[in-house]
Amino acid sequence: MLLIEIDKTRYRRHLNILIAICIVCLFIGSFGISQLLIYLYPAPEGTHFHWNLLGVVSSVLLITIIFNIYKDHTFLNEVSYVWRLKKELNLISRKMRKLMQASKMGDEKAMLAIQFSYTGFSAVMDAR
Incomplete structure (x- = not known):
């Protein structure tokens, strides 16, 4: 995955809009x-607990399906990029102990993964 510069104000505005839409859709749908x-x-x-629970679960599934359909839309470019980047960084940080040991032995791929992790983490923190 390549690190790219994103427009932080556009990212934050689109993320806030997406969160608001999800909240409204979850409330109305459920x-x-x-x-x-x-x-x-x-x-x-x-008691109608099971119907209420089914309404919430089906609304979450519907929101997830709709998001997966539109995740490549230009409106969601920055948001989906940051989510993918966070996913990659999470995978790297889970294996950080092994990567550190491998980098001490001179493994270039481990060093690149660690460097990507540090650079990507600072990019994600700047996006906030």
């Missing part, structure tokens, strides 16, 4: 689905 299920299948004892 409430709407659970109310529809309660209307169609009322429970005589009055």
Whole structure:
């Protein structure tokens, strides 16, 4: 993965918009689905926990599917790049102990991975 410069204000604005859209969709979707299920299948004892839970889970799945469809859209360029970068950095940091040992033995690939981790981490911190 190559490190690229991103427009930090655009990234933050688009991330905030995406978070707001997800919150609204989760609220409306889970409430709407659970109310529809309660209307169609009322429970005589009055508890509707399973319908509410099904509404939340189905809304999360629907948001995930929609995001996966639109993740390559130009609006989400910076957001999806930073998420992919964080994923890569997480994978590297899980293996950091082995990478440090390998770099002490002179392994060039381990040194490159460590250098990428340090550079990428500083880039992610700057994006905040």
